Amino acid sequence: MRRIRDLLVTLGVLGVLVVASNAVLWAAYGHVPRPATDFSPAYLQHELALLAHEPPQTLVLGDSVVWGYGVPAGEGVVALLRRDGCACRNLAFEGDSPPNEYALLELMLAAGVRPRAVVFNVNQKVFNPADSAYRRLHPALGVLAEPLLTGAERADLERMPEGAPVERALDRAVARGWLLYAMRSDVRERIFGSPDAARALLGVTQSWSGAAARVAAAHRPTPARFEGTYDLTPLDGQNLGVRYLDRFAALLRAHDIPAIAFFTPTNHALLHEFIDNDQYRANAATLAGVLRKHGVRVIDLDGAFAPSEFLDNDHLTPAGHRHLARVLAQALPR
Amino acid sequence: MDDDVRTVPGARRVDEVLRSDPLYRVLGPLLARPAVLGVVLFVLASLVVVLGPSSESRFIYTDF
Amino acid sequence: MIFNTWTFAAFALVVLAVYWTIVPRRWRPVALVVFGAVFYAFSVPAYLVLLAVLGGVTYALGIALLRTRSVPARKALLATGVTLIVGVLVFFKYTKFLALTVDQIAHTAIVPVPVIVVPLAISFFTFEFVHVLVDIYLGKIERLDALDFVVFMMFFPTLVAGPIKRYQSFAPQVHTLREPDRATFLLNFYRVAIGVAKKTVLADSMAVFVQPILTPGPPFGQLDYVLAALAYAAKIYFDFSGYSDIAIGVAGLLGFAIPENFERPYWSRNISVFWRRWHISLSAWIRDYVFIPLGGSRRNPVVTAANLFLAMALAGLWHGANWTFVLWGLWHGLGLAVHRVWSSAVVPRADWLARPSAGLEAVSVVMTFGFVVTGWLLFAAPTLGAALAAFRGMF
Numbered sequence: 001m002r003r004i005r006d007l008l009v010t011l012g013v014l015g016v017l018v019v020a021s022n023a024v025l026w027a028a029y030g031h032v033p034r035p036a037t038d039f040s041p042a043y044l045q046h047e048l049a050l051l052a053h054e055p056p057q058t059l060v061l062g063d064s065v066v067w068g069y070g071v072p073a074g075e076g077v078v079a080l081l082r083r084d085g086c087a088c089r090n091l092a093f094e095g096d097s098p099p100n101e102y103a104l105l106e107l108m109l110a111a112g113v114r115p116r117a118v119v120f121n122v123n124q125k126v127f128n129p130a131d132s133a134y135r136r137l138h139p140a141l142g143v144l145a146e147p148l149l150t151g152a153e154r155a156d157l158e159r160m161p162e163g164a165p166v167e168r169a170l171d172r173a174v175a176r177g178w179l180l181y182a183m184r185s186d187v188r189e190r191i192f193g194s195p196d197a198a199r200a201l202l203g204v205t206q207s208w209s210g211a212a213a214r215v216a217a218a219h220r221p222t223p224a225r226f227e228g229t230y231d232l233t234p235l236d237g238q239n240l241g242v243r244y245l246d247r248f249a250a251l252l253r254a255h256d257i258p259a260i261a262f263f264t265p266t267n268h269a270l271l272h273e274f275i276d277n278d279q280y281r282a283n284a285a286t287l288a289g290v291l292r293k294h295g296v297r298v299i300d301l302d303g304a305f306a307p308s309e310f311l312d313n314d315h316l317t318p319a320g321h322r323h324l325a326r327v328l329a330q331a332l333p334r
Numbered sequence: 335m336d337d338d339v340r341t342v343p344g345a346r347r348v349d350e351v352l353r354s355d356p357l358y359r360v361l362g363p364l365l366a367r368p369a370v371l372g373v374v375l376f377v378l379a380s381l382v383v384v385l386g387p388s389s390e391s392r393f394i395y396t397d398f
Numbered sequence: 399m400i401f402n403t404w405t406f407a408a409f410a411l412v413v414l415a416v417y418w419t420i421v422p423r424r425w426r427p428v429a430l431v432v433f434g435a436v437f438y439a440f441s442v443p444a445y446l447v448l449l450a451v452l453g454g455v456t457y458a459l460g461i462a463l464l465r466t467r468s469v470p471a472r473k474a475l476l477a478t479g480v481t482l483i484v485g486v487l488v489f490f491k492y493t494k495f496l497a498l499t500v501d502q503i504a505h506t507a508i509v510p511v512p513v514i515v516v517p518l519a520i521s522f523f524t525f526e527f528v529h530v531l532v533d534i535y536l537g538k539i540e541r542l543d544a545l546d547f548v549v550f551m552m553f554f555p556t557l558v559a560g561p562i563k564r565y566q567s568f569a570p571q572v573h574t575l576r577e578p579d580r581a582t583f584l585l586n587f588y589r590v591a592i593g594v595a596k597k598t599v600l601a602d603s604m605a606v607f608v609q610p611i612l613t614p615g616p617p618f619g620q621l622d623y624v625l626a627a628l629a630y631a632a633k634i635y636f637d638f639s640g641y642s643d644i645a646i647g648v649a650g651l652l653g654f655a656i657p658e659n660f661e662r663p664y665w666s667r668n669i670s671v672f673w674r675r676w677h678i679s680l681s682a683w684i685r686d687y688v689f690i691p692l693g694g695s696r697r698n699p700v701v702t703a704a705n706l707f708l709a710m711a712l713a714g715l716w717h718g719a720n721w722t723f724v725l726w727g728l729w730h731g732l733g734l735a736v737h738r739v740w741s742s743a744v745v746p747r748a749d750w751l752a753r754p755s756a757g758l759e760a761v762s763v764v765m766t767f768g769f770v771v772t773g774w775l776l777f778a779a780p781t782l783g784a785a786l787a788a789f790r791g792m793f
Contacts, residue, residue: 038388197387218617385599396518
């Protein structure tokens with residue numbers, strides 16, 4: 001009898017602490033400069049709930065270029081725009097693609113988010129069927145958007161993470177009960193500024209040893225690294241990316257959301273042999289046509305940046321982000 | 335690897351092993367109280383969740 | 399089923415609840431067998447048949463050994479059993495390695511490299527089976543009870559990766575199963591929690607630091623290699639001692655005491671002490687079933703050294719089907735042989751070395767740790783070339 005009472009006391013205290021921590025985390029976890037690399041479904045739900053209860057803002061969607069890969073969070077284009085007075089939020093993430101943008105917009109609308117405007121980048125490389133983001137939804141989006149997708153869309157898109165079904169179901173059950181567990185990747189990135197404590201510490205030791213600089217030097221981009229990155233097959237409705245870009249733009253128009261798309265600044269000096277050709281330009285024109293058909297404003301920044309503004313083929317240096325922020329600031333609704 | 339050491343690894347009492355564990359010396363007495371056990375469990379689990387790495391791996395010795 | 403999964407957490411909770419509340423006392427051993435079967439079948443169900451058949455053969459040979467008086471017949475029974483058990487281990491774990499080695503020597507693919515899924519825990523249950531047969535042969539096990547043996551074989555806390563149990567100390571516990579008192583329950587629960595933390599926080603966090611050993615190269619400097627070696631030493635210790643804590647803790651929660659595997663191994667003052675504190679259940683097995691049968695240290699120093707090398711090379715190979723593991727074993731064989739010469743020929747002639755001193759103790763511990771950490775390069779690196787590159791990078 002005493003044993004059962006003790007067990008109930010232990011579980012009771014544990015339960016109270018879990019519920020209390022859920023409440024504290026939900027209330028205290030505000031907007032972040034940019035989503036964690038491996039943001040969780042719980043983070044996205046929380047972010048959308050915040051956005052739904054705030055005055056409409058400009059939401060910036062897109063891939064790692066917009067997210068700010070390779071630069072500190074405060075030096076990315078969205079952070080710079082916010083500093084300049086723009087009421088905008090960074091919802092970009094690494095591995096984004098038109099299907100992801102479509103799923104994210106569906107989720108936003110279902111959560112009651114009404115953006116003032118949507119800005120997003122269009123990167124030709126993700127229309128390449130060989131690109132990892134071509135048909136794969138971010139795991140968090142895959143989990144949340146599942147009920148919103150049609151049967152055909154579910155068949156089109158990869159959305160389930162790896163792992164045994166039992167393990168996934170148990171993991172989801174724990175995540176449903178305990179928000180700190182559900183948002184662990186987000187909390188870790190917020191605390192450590194890195195996907196986890198170990199990587200943060202590794203960053204410190206590798207900067208002491210000089211390995212970080214040597215790794216960066218060893219990865220200095222060469223054209224050969226991007227062989228096959230850009231597919232020059234003529235783009236049409238057969239392409240999954242084109243189909244979902246079309247749906248995404250149509251959904252924006254159906255909800256009267258002003259939208260601005262910009263072609264991702266691309267390092268032509270580096271990629272000359274792959275992208276300075278008629279087919280690349282024809283594909284860009286096709287994508288622009290799809291967007292304009294639905295009233296999306298298109299800004300072509302594809303060849304507008306200097307080689308010195310790139311870290312590699314398309315990721316920007318801090319100076320590149322400042323350049324992009326200046327261009328977007330002029331285009332955004334005031 | 336000495337055959338003159340006759341320490342066949344029999345079972346030792348767990349408390350005997352843990353007596354040398356400094357963390358247990360602090361936590362052990364607290365665990366006996368059910369409410370404190372709940373708090374300790376919560377703190378330990380939270381630390382594991384926050385400090386753990388983003389990629390987990392299998393145990394080294396279970397690959398075969 | 400692997401310990402650091404939600405599946406195992408759920409399994410363990412259900413098992414403990416059912417075991418201590420629903421299952422009547424006399425049926426608990428049977429319940430343990432059922433739990434073990436579910437636990438093992440979770441990985442590759444078909445291999446449960448392999449485990450059962452090999453266990454059945456071991457049991458039958460064990461009973462035959464107990465009933466046979468004739469020495470040649472006993473020897474034949476033991477040889478049959480050990481050959482069969484080791485043969486199964488070699489087939490599943492080393493066929494691919496042997497085929498690759500032959501092909502490498504011949505510089506052509508003369509032996510097709512088979513695709514074999516290694517049965518979970520085969521290295522561990524085969525060693526327990528060999529122990530049972532040898533100990534029956536030596537008269538150290540005088541009785542083999544069918545249920546005790548099946549519980550011993552299917553005991554899920556130790557099924558995946560040990561600790562390698564001894565039948566003599568395990569079997570009596572099957573009959574004296576008692577619900578742990580509150581203090582014992584908490585102790586074991588603490589042990590499991592600490593094991594999980596060791597693995598999921600400390601061991602797994604080290605992975606990113608180990609990269610220079612896995613893929614040595616120009617980006618890494620001396621500091622990176624030294625940190626990588628230290629990180630691997632931490633990783634393997636926290637990984638396996640964390641595993642052992644969970645195994646011993648869960649066994650304790652089921653009312654069983656099983657062998658310890660670690661006793662502050664990195665605080666050892668020499669390599670011989672290290673091997674009495676690192677993966678204790680394996681090193682004791684190697685000592686009892688390889689080193690001593692080879693003649694141990696009772697012959698002349700050259701034979702003893704050769705025995706050490708052979709025992710450690712086999713121990714190395716047991717860790718994985720790769721020549722790097724053999725070399726790791728030989729590295730430790732070398733350390734043990736040098737230590738033996740040192741302690742038997744040098745120390746007795748130098749009084750100051752024999753006198754207890756904190757300074758000497760500290761130097762000895764650091765030297766032993768350095769030796770062990772250097773050995774981990776061979777253990778961790780995917781190839782001998784990578785191990786050598788990491789070694790050069792450190793100095």
